[in-house]
Amino acid sequence: MKRIVSCCVSVAVVLALLVASVFAGDIAPVGAAIGTDKQGNSIHRVRANGIDIAYKLIGSGQPLVMLMGLGGTMERWPQEVVDLLSKQYQLIILDNRGMGLTTVNDEAFSYKLFADDVVGLLDALGVAQANILGYSLGSTMTQELLYAYPQRVNKAIIYATSVDGSNVAKVLSGMQITDPIILRYLEATAHWKTPLEKLPGITNPVLFLVGTADTVVGPESSKILATTLPGAWLVQFKNATHGLMFEAPTAFATTVLAFLKIDATIPPQTATTSARPIGHQEQPQ
Helix, strand or coil: HHHHHHHHHHHHHHHHHHHHHCCCCCCCCCCEEEEEEECCCEEEEEEEEEEEEEEEEECCCCEEEEEEECCHHHHCCHHHHHHHHHHCCEEEEEECCCCCCCCCCCCCCCCHHHHHHHHHHHHHHCCEEEEEEEEEEEHHHHHHHHHHCHHEEEEEECCCCCEHHHHHHHHCCCCCCCCHHHHHHHHHHHHHHHHHHHHHCCCEEEEEECCCCCCCCCCHHHHHHHCCCCCCCCCCCCCCCCCCCHHHHHHHHHHHHHHHHHHCCCCCCHHHHHHHCCCCCCCCC
């Protein structure tokens, strides 16, 4: 009974946010203003999911959440990428828990917890649904958002991801990391396994982006996921590494924008009635 009540409350919250978003323009910041970045963008911090999440809003348009990789902060995104994306979308760029200006507590790290952080921030901002761009650690967070909160995601860009976090943790453990927060992230990553059986049920449009020379996660996970998820896009940058967005920021951002702009979903009835065999000619009435 508690689970049913909780589910009903969650649906009611999403519906209320959807109704509000119809009449709303760009997102207004909430929480305390705590400073500005090098470009003069205001940084705010708001209480959500038991921590204080630092974020900034850049640009105008539909919301696009940007989730950074392991050890990075909101300032890590290439400026060229931010500039191009913010011309068409309102970016929600945040620091993950325990990183940069976002606080942390003693709750055990897991990708479900990270997804809850993102949803908590969206709730605080009054955003019912957003596009998501996740890089590396952020890409796995995006996977979890699709499984746990598909109704909160419009389109998802999953960049440099993995289906088996234990392999990634082994690669990164060789770097002799000592930061306690990053070690907690690595522990959570070591236990990550993509629930491949859930992929056929995902209806959100998804783009997988990866470099063919990525030695951290490799391109195979993206290929597996793109093959398993119906209708998914897969774009591989030849010779690009784990940092392809730094190596080709303009091409990276242009690819993301093309995916976000195109509606590649055809209604079933339209697809059925418009399909004709090659050489078919309509008969005169």
